Amino acid sequence: MNETVAKKWRILVINGPNLNLLGQRETGIYGALTLADIETACRRKADTLGIAIDFFQSNHEGALVERIQAAAGVHDWIVINPAAYTHTSVAIRDALLAVNIPTIEVHLSNIHRREPFRHHSYVSDIAVGVIAGLGAEGYLYALEAGAQRLASKAGP
Numbered sequence: 001m002n003e004t005v006a007k008k009w010r011i012l013v014i015n016g017p018n019l020n021l022l023g024q025r026e027t028g029i030y031g032a033l034t035l036a037d038i039e040t041a042c043r044r045k046a047d048t049l050g051i052a053i054d055f056f057q058s059n060h061e062g063a064l065v066e067r068i069q070a071a072a073g074v075h076d077w078i079v080i081n082p083a084a085y086t087h088t089s090v091a092i093r094d095a096l097l098a099v100n101i102p103t104i105e106v107h108l109s110n111i112h113r114r115e116p117f118r119h120h121s122y123v124s125d126i127a128v129g130v131i132a133g134l135g136a137e138g139y140l141y142a143l144e145a146g147a148q149r150l151a152s153k154a155g156p
């Protein structure tokens with residue numbers, strides 16, 4: 001028998017500093033869901049999409065850089081909310097460029113409706129796309145978009 005097993009695409013979801021506090025404070029800006037709730041929703045979405053996901057959060061820039069580096073050769077897509085490092089981190093930008101994995105940037109809040117210092121992102125211009133202001137749903141849309149593009153890449 002000549003059975004071909006389809007490759008299961010693997011998406012890495014990365015969250016930056018203070019997102020571990022979601023649901024506890026600033027719920028008016030970031031919503032009432034905890035990061036664990038968002039992870040559960042992402043895992044459910046991944047199951048329906050038939051993809052594998054890994055979920056990671058750190059408050060440390062170096063740990064985020066190392067997680068991105070470790071994705072090389074393992075993950076096919078990255079969904080990242082770099083949180084405050086969005087606006088400051090050349091290191092995260094360089095790590096994403098180094099691994100050359102297609103990336104979608106996600107923000108819970110619409111950073112363009114907020115303080116001017118949040119309007120610039122070191123990730124946006126190297127990302128496939130940016131989703132901001134749609135709350136936790138933004139992660140699910142990013143997974144859908146990534147899965148769809150990976151499937152069409154693999155198609156006949």
Ligand code: CA2
Binds near residue numbers: 023024026107110
């Ligand atoms: O809107 C987003 O997702 C942000 O990436 C969130 C970051 C912020 O610095 C970006 O400008 C936009 C902040 C995450 C902090 O999360 C908290 C959660 C609960 C309580 C306090 C902070």
